[in-house]
Each structure stands twice: as C-alpha cells, then as structure tokens.
Amino acid sequence: MAEPVWEPLPDYRGYPPEEMAARALAFRAELRRRRTVRDFDGRPVPREVIETCLLAAGTAPSGANLQPWHFAVIQDAVAKKRIRIAAEAEERAFYNGKAPKAWLEALAPLGTDADKPFLEEAPLLIAIFAQKSGTRPDGRTVKHYYVPESVGIATGFLIAALHDAGLATLTHTPSPMGFLNEICDRPAWEKPTILLVVGYPKVGCRVPVHGGLRKPLAEISSWI
C-alpha cells in the first residue's frame, strides 16, 4: 500500500474580510450572468480556450483523487449530425409518450421540444463520460469511487470556466445516450452523463424568463 507523501499547502491565498466579501460578490455576479442557451452561432471557438477550460474541470475534487472522467470534444460536422439524429430519435420518443405528464408540465416554461438543431449548429459538443473504473500507470485496473458526484463537480467547474471565458453552454441530456460511446469511440464501461453544447450565443438569442429565476437564499439554505 502506498504511503502518503506530504508537502506544505501550495498556493493558498487568504484575504482580509472586506476583500473576501468583495470577491464573493464579484464571483456570484459573474456566475449569475450565466444562462443556458439553445441558439448557437456557428463561429468556431479557439481550441486553446477549450483545452484550458478542460484542464480547469480536471482540477475538481474526486473520490480518492482518481479523476473518473473523460471529456470527448466533438467538432466534426459528420459526428455532430450523427449525434443530432440519434438524440432527436430519443427526444421524439420522450416528448411523444415516454415522458410523464408532470415532467412535460415542468418543462413547458422552457419551450423545449424534440428538435435539436443546436447539436449541429454549435461549434462544439463535449460528451462527458463517467468511468466506473480506470487504468493505473502500471496497467492495473482500479475501481473508482463517488463517480456521479465527482463527474458532477467537474462538470460544474467546466460550465463555470467556459462561462468565465465568454462562452455559452447548454447542459443537454438525451436519454438514453449510449450512442455517444460508439460515435466518440469510448469503451462500453464509460457512461455518458451529459452532452455539453458549447459556443457563442446566436445574435438576437432569447432565453426564457423562467430560466433566470433563482430561488432565494432562505429557500436554498439553512443554518443550525
């Protein structure tokens, strides 16, 4: 069993209380401007920016620091078209019978339907895969822990990083989305969790008022 190797906490920065408060406010203001977008401009995004955001996502905490994620970036037009065709087939089944009435009612204010043109129009899709196990540098297979939690946290980091860089995202989850394994050439034991649509919002892009409403502090939090 490997022994821990310790080092002094690197790069920690603390702030005086006023600066803490100002930073917290500024960060909240930045995140608050983020909106989920469904109309994308086809303009390409710089690859370097995406790679930096993926590295930011990769700093997320994870079970036993095993980093159980893989981000497959799809820019190829043919691959995007295949994804759109497969996703729309699932979405038609969802909207035309599979989804319970209450679910469709909850979705109604978002104005979504089975048509997903953004899967072809956006410059990039990022398929996020969760790995229930992985391979160590010595070739041994290791089980991963807290996989959905870890991948969810990394996805949050990625969405925040892309937003901060001036890009818009849509957290899309066609269900099931096993077709992503074949299209992205990922092994069957990796589970696609989210298809993140990434790009610039189309000029004149509109978003539902409903989507910008955030629950108040008293509702989302409590102190004991």
Ligand code: IYR
């Ligand atoms: N996957 C469908 C339905 C959908 C479900 C939820 I929960 C949403 O927040 C939005 C949409 C679709 O993409 O239309």
